Amino acid sequence: MLPPPSPRRDPNVTGTVHIFGKYWEGIVGIQPDSCALLLFQFNQSKGPDHHTPRLEGEAGVFSTRSPHRPNSIGVTAVRFLEVEGCKLTFRGWTG
Numbered sequence: 001m002l003p004p005p006s007p008r009r010d011p012n013v014t015g016t017v018h019i020f021g022k023y024w025e026g027i028v029g030i031q032p033d034s035c036a037l038l039l040f041q042f043n044q045s046k047g048p049d050h051h052t053p054r055l056e057g058e059a060g061v062f063s064t065r066s067p068h069r070p071n072s073i074g075v076t077a078v079r080f081l082e083v084e085g086c087k088l089t090f091r092g093w094t095g
Contacts, residue, residue, distance in 0.1 A: 019086040042072045
């Protein structure tokens with residue numbers, strides 16, 4: 001099942017993850033153009049909102065892309081563009 005479409009998704013946006021040096025062995029072997037699931041924290045979330053208004057009617061938070069969740073953990077699929085030491089540059093990937 002694919003996630004709901006996101007009107008804010010821009011395929012040209014890139015991001016960077018900096019891995020703490022003590023964990024560098026965990027990223028050995030990651031190559032450009034490889035894919036992974038990236039776990040992150042919604043650190044700017046305003047807190048839980050269990051129902052989200054939508055054009056089609058109200059929907060539960062877990063059936064949407066809303067960052068306002070009961071927990072602050074997020075996950076997204078990424079494709080790595082560059083691997084430089086403990087710095088990983090990526091782009092979002094939909095499949």
